[in-house]
Amino acid sequence: MGTIEKMFSALGTVNRITARFGESQREAAREALDSAERYIDGMDDRLSVFKPESEISLINSNAGLRDTLVSRDTYDLLRLSVEYGELTGGVFDITTKPLTQPESAGAKVNYRDLVLDDNMLSVRLRSRGQGIHLGGIAKGYAVDRVAGILERHGITSAEINLGGTVRNIGRTGRVGIRNPFEPGKIAASFDSVDEAVVTSGLYERGHHIFDPLSGKPAVSDLASVTVVGRDGAAADVAATACMILGSMRGSRLLSLLGLEGVFILGDGGIFATKDIRARVNQCRQ
Secondary structure (H helix, E strand, O other), rough: OOEEEEEEEEOEEEEEEEEOOOHHHHHHHHHHHHHHHHHHHHHHHOOOOOOOOOOOHHHHHOOOOEEEEHHHHHHHHHHHHHHHHHHHOOOOOOOHHHHHHHOOOOOHHHEEEEEEEEEOOEEEEEEEEOOOOOOHHHHHHHHHHHHHHHHHHHEEEEEEEEEEEEEEEEOEEEEEOOOOOOOEEEEEEEEOOOOOEEEEEHHHHHOOOOOOOOOOOOOOOOEEEEEEEHHHHHHHHHHHHHHHHHHHHHEEEEEEHOOOOEEEEEEEEEEEEOOOOHHHHEOOO
């Protein structure tokens, strides 16, 4: 069994994809990783708010003025984001970009102001000053798409790590959850295979998650949450939403979405949802 790895920067992070293959699959594995990198680079070109010509930047600059035509992949991701806005009661909202500005404008945050035309694949924000960013779903969405690319190339054993959003394919991998109070240490670990794992927490960036409903940085009883499930986009969304909702309401959201989670509370306590509990090993430092 051979191994090939590709590491590159995109989506605001460092990405590492490792594929394992039989001798006859060497060329297929190389092509698979090249295809995966091209896809993620393409996502970055389409979605980055730091690239003036990206589709998302054009939607934001055209807010309140005109429709913007986008690619099918971007459109599908935006449609999915709106659906998760509904499912979470607005706790997940991709229109929070105005809240990151020096003078935030909570009234401009409303995912329902994203007007989507399924026939034209066009997108419009209703009002000037509104803006979207996809940091709470893009990597989870990407990890699912990359898994599909690898599988179409015949790769049945791989690890995808998109800046900490992880998916192991066909082989069990040990996932460590960093201690949010001592980031150089591991608070808990568990084995994972054929599922996405997404962690959201305070860590080095502090209170970087905004509550769309209040327009202020999120405050809950959680220091971090790690969400586990078959659907990477759902796990990514839920990780952000749980940090806003807190442990009790977050647990209910995970149940609604068919996901599992490991919560680290602000007081250092750790608990896990029912179906993953037996897999979690707490690390005593």
